[in-house]
Amino acid sequence: MTQVETGVAGGVSFELTPEQRELRALAREFAEKEIRPRAAEYDEHSTHPADVIAKAHEIGLMNLHLPEALGGLDLRAFDGMLVGEELSWGCSGIGTSISANGLGAAPVLIAGSEEQKEQWLTPLVEEPILCSFGLTEPDAGSDVARMKSTAERRGDEYVLNGSKTFITNAGHASWTVVFAKTDPSKGHRGISAFVVPMDTPGVQIEKHLDKMGQRSTDTSAFALTDVVIPVGNRLGEEAKASRSR
Ligand SMILES: Cc1cc2nc3c(=O)[nH]c(=O)nc-3n(C[C@H](O)[C@H](O)[C@H](O)COP(=O)(O)OP(=O)(O)OC[C@H]3O[C@@H](n4cnc5c(N)ncnc54)[C@H](O)[C@@H]3O)c2cc1C
Numbered sequence: 001m002t003q004v005e006t007g008v009a010g011g012v013s014f015e016l017t018p019e020q021r022e023l024r025a026l027a028r029e030f031a032e033k034e035i036r037p038r039a040a041e042y043d044e045h046s047t048h049p050a051d052v053i054a055k056a057h058e059i060g061l062m063n064l065h066l067p068e069a070l071g072g073l074d075l076r077a078f079d080g081m082l083v084g085e086e087l088s089w090g091c092s093g094i095g096t097s098i099s100a101n102g103l104g105a106a107p108v109l110i111a112g113s114e115e116q117k118e119q120w121l122t123p124l125v126e127e128p129i130l131c132s133f134g135l136t137e138p139d140a141g142s143d144v145a146r147m148k149s150t151a152e153r154r155g156d157e158y159v160l161n162g163s164k165t166f167i168t169n170a171g172h173a174s175w176t177v178v179f180a181k182t183d184p185s186k187g188h189r190g191i192s193a194f195v196v197p198m199d200t201p202g203v204q205i206e207k208h209l210d211k212m213g214q215r216s217t218d219t220s221a222f223a224l225t226d227v228v229i230p231v232g233n234r235l236g237e238e239a240k241a242s243r244s245r
Contacts, residue, residue: 020079023079023083030061034052034056038052038091042093044215048172049093053098056128062124063105064102066105066109070118097130101130103133108121111193111241129173132167132175132176136164137164138163144188144191144242145187149162149178158228160226162180167219167221169218170218178195179241180224183239200229202228208220
């Protein structure tokens, strides 16, 4: 008997589980009720969608990937994609604003100690706060080894200088993972990562960048001028931020 006759197909099933269908429906309903009605206006005026972010946080559509131990849902990338697809159906800019904590939190999840995860990630679950991922610079996009930002160790502190651009949500983030060279002579092997609270003296949002699309997601440039942070804000070992794991 063939597979067609029995109605039973072998191989991998691409059916969504009942939980995944429920999650997708929740995101769809949210996009329909909370995002779509605001999409055109927020896009036209490049409005940061703080109110929509707060509602998404309240019903559990943010920080989906954080581990249960930190209060998160521990969802897989595929589940996050199901949610992201629906939010972006509502408005890709607002969808990006809601989802971008995933990018900012990733280096802490990958390289942070348990204490650092507790310190920086748990508050994301408790409140609708934002974090961002500060890698790109005016002269360092695809080729991040060209970055010029530096982090100089002075005792128990680092002093950061440089500038970052095109950073999603940076203008509204409570902290950013900043990549900077602790050893400028070593190219990509000299890059380290640091959590920088955005209210640290010397951090200056220079520009909310204008865009032709996704206008309701904040994309900002910021400068770091003698920004002093504790050594405990470094993620992982010094000069190992570009190492593949
Ligand atoms: C809306 C938006 C949000 C962003 N958010 C963030 C963020 O949150 N954090 C962050 O760090 N960055 C962010 N970025 C920056 C983004 O990661 C960079 O734009 C990207 O890395 C490309 O860098 P670039 O724009 O300097 O382009 P370039 O690196 O100058 O590349 C320009 C073009 O040349 C091509 N190219 C480059 N090198 C090569 C090569 N060796 N061979 C062949 N082709 C090549 C590229 O594919 C591209 O088409 C954001 C950008 C945008 C537009």
